[in-house]
Amino acid sequence: xxxxxxxxxxxxxxxxxxxxxxxxxxxxxxxxxxxxxxxxxxxxxxxxxxxxxxxxxxxxxxxxxxxxxxxxxxxxxxxxxxxxxxxxxxxxxxxxxxxxxxxxxxxxxxxxxxxxxxxxxxxxxxxxxxxxxxxxxxxxxxxxxxxxxxxxxxxxxxxxxxxxxxxxxxxxxxxxxxxxxxxxxxxxxxxxxxxxxxxxxxxxxxxxxxxxxxxxxxxxxxxxxxxxxxxxxxxxxxxxx
Numbered sequence: 313x314x315x316x317x318x319x320x321x322x323x324x325x326x327x328x329x330x331x332x333x334x335x336x337x338x339x340x341x342x343x344x345x346x347x348x349x350x351x352x353x354x355x356x357x358x359x360x361x362x363x364x365x366x367x368x369x370x371x372x373x374x375x376x377x378x379x380x381x382x383x384x385x386x387x388x389x390x391x392x393x394x395x396x397x398x399x400x401x402x403x404x405x406x407x408x409x410x411x412x413x414x415x416x417x418x419x420x421x422x423x424x425x426x427x428x429x430x431x432x433x434x435x436x437x438x439x440x441x442x443x444x445x446x447x448x449x450x451x452x453x454x455x456x457x458x459x460x461x462x463x464x465x466x467x468x469x470x471x472x473x474x475x476x477x478x479x480x481x482x483x484x485x486x487x488x489x490x491x492x493x494x495x496x497x498x499x500x501x502x503x504x505x506x507x508x509x510x511x512x513x514x515x516x517x518x519x520x521x522x523x524x525x526x527x528x529x530x531x532x533x534x535x536x537x538x539x540x541x542x543x544x545x546x547x548x549x550x551x552x553x
Contacts, residue, residue: 316388317395319366323358324399327370328500330354332425333407335490336418339425344486351491352479359471368471371494372396373520377454377528383461396496404500426501426509427492427516435487439515442489446519447526449481450493454527455534462535492516493523 334342334350342350359368367384369375372393378384384392404424411418418424423432429442437445456477460470478493485491492498498516502509 313391316366317391319362320369320392321395321399321402323362323366323368323370324396324496325403326358327351327354327494328400328403328497329406331497332404332501333410335425336407336411336422345483348479348482348486348491351482352475352477354475355478356471356475359474363471366392370396370399370496371520371524372496372517373450373494373524374454374457375524376521377450377457377524377531380525380528381454381458381532383458383528383532393496397499400496400500401503402500404504407501408504420505423490423509424501424505425490426505427490427498428508428512429489429515432508432512433488434490437488442515443519445485445488446492446516447523449485450520450523451527451530453477453481453493454524455531458528458531459535462531489516493520495520 331347331351331354335347339347355368355370358370362368367378369378369384369392375384375389375392375396379386379389408418408420408424411424426432429437429439433442453474457470457474460466460473466473481493482491485493495517498513498520502513
């Protein structure tokens, strides 16, 4: 369990560092497309590196969805979520430290890539749009995860498919909420920004978890007849040790 929890913390750290770090430090150069790709690349590389240890969730909504899908034991839920939250907060701290060491410092009013709606949405989208976006896209993310990890034939390519799915999700929803689909990713920047970011954080905890559970149940219903007993253990990476 210690190794699996550590892998989840490291993987989530990598995801938040790579994704939000790109947004904060290089966003003006790479734009939405580059940030979307950065998030996808962190999942691909992190899952290939650490998936064999913990399953490579790096996301409380994914863990909740895989519990609902019967792919992850309930006993892993709390330890994984704690590890993911810790990894995300540390990563956001690192991003903030780097961003602050520049002439003039870093103004937290810029948001540190925090998620938001209404006046804090990149495109000015409201609460309803944010709620729908986060629930639907997280649900579809889980359908992809459950589907691609449900067969030994596709499992070796799971990190690639999941990373591409996350890239697509960001391309769709960065203008709406700055894209969460991951409560830990949202928690990290909000801890440092405080104020409005903490006030709106509830949406980016509740909506992805609801979407994750829905997606896990749908994915289980659709793919269960074809899923082997071996593949049904610990996705989205290779079987945990």
